[in-house]
Amino acid sequence: MKHLVFKKILLLAGIFSGCFAAGAQTLLDSTALDNLSEKDKPALLTQLAERSRINGDYKAGIAKAGKSVALALKFKNYTEATKAYTVKVAIYTTIKEFMLSKKASDTTLSLAQQSRKPIALAYAYYAQALFYNAIDNSEQITRYCQLALKSLGETSDPYLSAKIYYQLYMLNSRRDDVKNVNKYAIAATENALKTTDYNLLSNCYTALSVAADYNYASTKNEALRDSIIYYLNKAQNLYLQYPNYVARKTYAISCINSADYYLRYFSDTDQTAKANAIRYASMANEVMKGAINGEEVRASSLGILSEYAKRDKNFVMAEAYLQEAYSVLINKKVPYYYTLINVVTALSNFYEQRGNYEKALDFQKKATAFNNKYFDEKRTLNAQKLEVQYEAEKKNNEVKLLKQSEQYARQQKYLYIGIAIASILGLIFMFRSYHFRLRYSLQREKQLHLEKQDAELQMKLEKEEQARLKAEQLLLESQQQQLQKEVMASQLQLEHKKEMLFQIKEKLSDNHPLNINKIWNEELLLDNDFEEAKFQIQQVHPEFFSLLNQRAQQKLTPLDLKLCAYLHLKLDTKKIAQLMHVEAKSVRMSRYRIKQKLGLGKDEDLKLFLQDMG
Incomplete structure (x- = not known):
């Protein structure tokens, strides 16, 4: 049972820590709401909703988150509404209400887009990562976590950064990716140390202990083994220092992991390791008594105590611990079948070893029945996951198609705008060309007119010159004719004188x-x-x-x-x-x-x- 208990406790730590919580630590109580205005109440209601979720009171958590959303939307505070819806996503994924989780995560995106603030969009992407973590879609978990970190950009929000890195740590721990487990556990812790959220920091220390466990398993370095308990002690000390700020389940899980550490890495003869393991297992069992949804943690701690009782040959106590674990689990309205199967299987093996075959057979039958129920539950959950994943993919495809259509419409719009601009430019060019041609035509016409005027003037000058020359010619001719006339007249006179002289002579x-x-x-x-x-x-x-x-x-x-x-x-x-x-x-x-x-x-x-x- 040792290996099974340890693996289950790691899973519990992941489920408990992978959700939203308030970044600034104050002692939260409902009476503080009376001192706040309606506009300031959404932030406190969101923190109270997260506190209820951490303590396992999911119904109260959903109710408080709903009130926070209503008030935030009343004042159009879309960022705070996004945060409140993120709490609802975390609760729905925990209780395996996948359809409600999907609807709530989509709402976070819608609200974040209305907010138009990077921090709101980062929370919305983180909510999407929580949803895809619930339906085991590793690719989308990584995608949305990266989108969330990208949205934060230079915005300083170490709390949300720590939660995102913690989500990536959980994803890689399921893959047994040692390198990334160390990388994201360290990144989550570094950011958590910048906050005053001790519950978050405690979970991050537990993550570092898991990373150290991976490192020791691959190298067998004793220093790395000791660092496992070192980080678990740091997580437990936070609960002892700040009991009002660290959830009991967080503390109980770190205690169980410490007990499991001594159980796995120390020999049966090491009394100190035995005492520490029993002490941590007993503390986990004690602290979770009366806690909501604490049955699985208690059953795990009782399983470790039963293992040590068997080592001491104290079979009465071993049986008592297993019977108590069985009683704790079977009385739950909806049992944790995985842990319950481990417990009844351990009881069946115990009674078989003790020779009580009747009881061994009885518990074996119960194990078979629980296995069938667990199989049915898993099949139902897988069917729901497949259905919601199909719906999610369908919606994503619709969104992609809408985006493609939108992009096509935008491209078409740009094309039309380009054509319009080109047409306008063409018209302007044509107008300018016509204007230039008209101006050229007018200039040409003016030039031709001037040339015509010059030609006419030239012709006029030529005519005047011709007239002048003609006048001069006429004048010369007139002068010549005048001279001819004078000559003729003189000749007539001379002839007369000559004739007169001739007559006188005769x-x-x-x-x-x-x-x-x-x-x-x-x-x-x-x-x-x-x-x-x-x-x-x-x-x-x-x-x-x-x-x-x-x-x-x-x-x-x-x-x-x-x-x-x-x-x-x-x-x-x-x-x-x-x-x-x-x-x-x-x-x-x-x-x-x-x-x-x-x-x-x-x-x-x-x-x-x-x-x-x-």
Whole structure:
């Protein structure tokens, strides 16, 4: 029975210690609630609920935690509500109400998310770890413990850190992982030492004793063996120093582990070890008398006492201890079948060794019956675990699907936002491009307009230049024509002088008498008239003579042209006769001859014709 008792006590220590407790130690009592406002009551109610849980009064613990939740939610204190629900999770897992435990643990997550505080989320993850510890899901225990530690981050909460590390210690003790058992037991103790929660610290010392036991089993180092009892003594001393703050069950478990230490590691002849083992087992039995849910601890202590009684050949006492253990367990409403099977098996073996086969058979039958009940209980519990695990996985998958859907929706939203942004940027780019094109078009149009204006100005300048050149050309032509007119007029005058001199010469040759004074005076008069005629001739159109030649049907002589010019200038016949030194009759005859050359009719006036031509 020795090995079985020890393994069971380790399990009891794990169940008892793996729950939430208050970090700040004060002497808790219900009367303190009267001195607090409603807003401050939730924290104390949560501590009272945890105190009830530690003492095994689960119904009271759930009721107080419920009150704490109600008041906390009234003032929207989601962090304190999360802590209270964590106590409920711990109680439901202890009494194997897995569905209620799952529901409560999910509520802690919901409240923590509303709180939006890392510490609340850390408690919620710790509650999830408690739930998965109850249904033996090691992977999820590790996951949520790591998430809880991550949520704490730089937040200083040594109490919660100690509880998380203690949970990891328990998980690795079930795996017999010596390295991690030491690692997490040390981490839990280091954090517990920073608190004033002596019940937690006592459990951590017990964890260190278990780690030392693993170390001794693997190395057989005597120093490590002695450290087992060293840490158990430290756990027991805390109860003796702070009896109001360390639970009786915590103290009783450390005592049973001490008794088991002496039972396993010391010889039958070592009286000191025997005395210590009996003393610790008796203290555990005594302290748990009348305690709620203390039957299993008492049965374990009575089993150790029975073992020492058999060693002393005191079979009466050995039987009495086993019978008392059986009585303690069988009177419980829902017996601990695992421990009860160990006890009735020990009784069956005892009576078989004593030759009382009837009783041996009777207890063997009871052991078989309890085994069947234990098997049924385990099967029912496993079915419940599988069911709740299935529901948990189903919900987790639903949550994952929701998260994936949410992530997909978020990605889709981001995609739509990206498309919208891209569209807006595209529109902006198009607008800017259109704006630039429009501005370029306007600038181009303006430039073309300026170029057009420049071209028009250039054309205007060119036209003005051409006009100027034409004007200059016309001026030159006019000047040339004027010169030609002056030359023509001068030629007419010269011809007149030449003709006059020629006539004077002929008269002198013929010895005609001449009146020089008269000729002189006539020439002076003719010169004056000629100057006037000369000016008028200069006004004649430069194309006058060419037009006459073009119109003439017969060639006009210079004398004909001279007469035409005189007629054009509106000189009368007498004046023309004087200028030409001929008779008036000759002038009229010449006019008739010119009219014929020009092809004019009898009714047409030569003088008007010549004037119109000019």
